[in-house]
Amino acid sequence: MADAAQIQAKIHLCLVEDPLWKQVCTDLVKMLGDVPTARLEDCKLEDLSGHDKVANIRCSTEDIAQFLEDYVFVVLESLRQYFPALKELRINNESETGALMQARSMGLSPLHFVS
Numbered sequence: 001m002a003d004a005a006q007i008q009a010k011i012h013l014c015l016v017e018d019p020l021w022k023q024v025c026t027d028l029v030k031m032l033g034d035v036p037t038a039r040l041e042d043c044k045l046e047d048l049s050g051h052d053k054v055a056n057i058r059c060s061t062e063d064i065a066q067f068l069e070d071y072v073f074v075v076l077e078s079l080r081q082y083f084p085a086l087k088e089l090r091i092n093n094e095s096e097t098g099a100l101m102q103a104r105s106m107g108l109s110p111l112h113f114v115s
Contacts, residue, residue: 012037021045027078039064054088065093
């Protein structure tokens with residue numbers, strides 16, 4: 001029988017509208033087990049093509065941006081199934097007012113911030 005955390009994760013995954021982002025979130029749960037899936041549905045994976053080397057994800061809060069940054073290797077590997085040229089993941093944190101955006105560039109390039 002599924003425990004409360006697994007049920008909660010399934011509920012949050014059902015709220016993710018983008019099929020690709022839903023698959024990435026499902027991969028996070030499969031690989032990491034009991035992970036906080038709340039607010040993953042608030043993240044948006046920006047459009048990608050097969051030749052893109054950089055993927056951008058917009059997050060609504062610092063907490064979820066930090067969570068994704070901590071597990072960027074899992075997100076990157078999940079996306080590489082569909083976009084093998086992908087080398088870098090940028091996680092954008094938008095403040096509640098929308099005035100602040102910090103881009104954390106992960107992957108093969110050094111960490112930098114964009115405003």
